[in-house]
Amino acid sequence: MITANQYFRKVFGHKMYKASITLCVTCPNRDGSKGTGGCIFCSEGGSGEFSISGISVTDQIRQAIEKVRDKAGDDAGYIAYFQSFTNTYCDPGYLENVLNEASSCDGIEAVSVATRPDCLGPDILAVLKKQAERMPLFVELGLQTSSDETAEFINRCYRTSEYISAVKALKEIGANVITHIIFGLPGETRDIMMDTVKLSVDAGSDGYKFTCLYVLENTPLADLYRDNKVEILGMEEYFDIVEEAVKLLPEDAVVHRLTGDGPKKILIAPEWTKNKRQVVNYINRRFGL
Ligand code: SF4
Incomplete structure (x- = not known):
């Protein structure tokens, strides 16, 4: 397993x-x-x-860089x-x-775009290809x-076959694909979760972001949780799953995230994720980071 930090240092020469x-x-x-x-x-x-909305891309980037500049130091990239x-x-x-606006901002050395596999038509891929030719x-x-069954339950509204085609198309245009996977989705066994990891490895994903299922206020999941229809993973249980998942990844796969960082203000469960320091220490100990 390669961590995001190790990967970025190798590719960009700095943090x-x-x-x-x-x-x-x-x-x-949604619409x-x-x-x-x-x-x-x-x-x-x-x-x-x-993140911040309602202001220009340039200003959002400036503000975000300003927030971390002291910690990041002069030789960091963004x-x-x-x-x-x-x-x-x-x-x-x-x-x-x-994308043009973001790429022209001082300090920006790469762009990352979060999206869905069913929103990557030929015109969009052409734009992304141009971007991939300019910078990573x-x-x-x-x-x-x-699991298309789970996907239907969580209202994802696209089929897994679309993900497989999207990874292929994105790799053809030179993009680096990062796959988000949630462990602990309702009704999923350990085997189903590992099937998800295996499928994304076979599809050719370059990187991974793992997270446990969060219950956030004002979501349909919150109602299910309050009705005791959803079980949430404990910390050890979750990282047991992560450990098993990591073993399935190729050696050069980049793990960008071993767990998420749910927004505290609206986080209902799991409680253990609220103590970030404890989670980070646990991860460092368990995964030798
Ligand atoms: S998790 Fe689902 S609803 Fe939320 S931003 Fe992604 S596609 Fe949209």
Whole structure:
């Protein structure tokens, strides 16, 4: 397993920090084109609670860099991170403009775009290809599970076969693909979770972001949790699963995240994730980082 830090140092020669950007976009399972309400675990912020919206891309990047500059030091680089919602669910011209704007900002050495596999049509791929020719491009795909049954339950609204095709298409245009996987989704056994990991390895994903299932306020999952219809993983149990998953990855796979960082203000469960220091210490001990 290669950590994101190790990978970034090798590729860019220094530490990389993310500057999060929120665009005025939504998701096809939110706006009614494929579904409404979004994925059952997803908050109103579309997984981007920590970023700022309503201001220009340049200003969002400036503010994000300013926040970490002291900690980052002078020789750090930055990744413009289009984090919230589905960032390719928009007009290709708009996407091209915001990518151009982000790439021209001081300190930006790479771009990362979070999206869904079903929002990567030929025009969007052409824009992403241009971007990948300019600087390293990461495309983060929210797979969460390879089980179409679970996907239906969580209201993902695309089929796993679309993920497989998307990884192939993205690799053909020179993008580095990072797959998001959630462990502990309702009804999933350990075998199903490992099937998800195996499927993304076979599809050719370059990197991984693992997270446990979070229960956030004002989500359909919160209602299920309060009705005792959902079980949440304990810390040891979750990292047992992560350890098993990591063993399935090729040696050169980059693990960008071993667990997520749920927005505390709206986090209902799991409680153990609230003590970030304890989690980080546990990860460092257990995974020898
Ligand atoms: S596709 Fe992503 S941003 Fe959209 S509802 Fe699902 S998890 Fe949230």
